[in-house]
C-alpha cells in the first residue's frame with residue numbers, strides 16, 4: 001500500500017486503487033483514470049517537468 005499522486009489532476013490515492021498506470025523513463029506513474037493517463041502520455045514533460053507544488 002503506497003500513497004501516490006496522479007501527476008495530471010493531482011488526486012491522491014492508494015496505488016492499488018489506480019485505474020491506470022504507465023512507466024516513463026523508468027518511473028511508474030499512477031492515474032485516477034484512463035483519461036489522465038492519455039493526457040500524461042501525450043505530453044509527459046508538461047506534468048513531470050514542473051514539480052513545484054507551491055500554489056495551493
Ligand SMILES: [Zn+2]
Pocket residue numbers: 006008009010011031032033036
Ligand atoms: Zn486524474
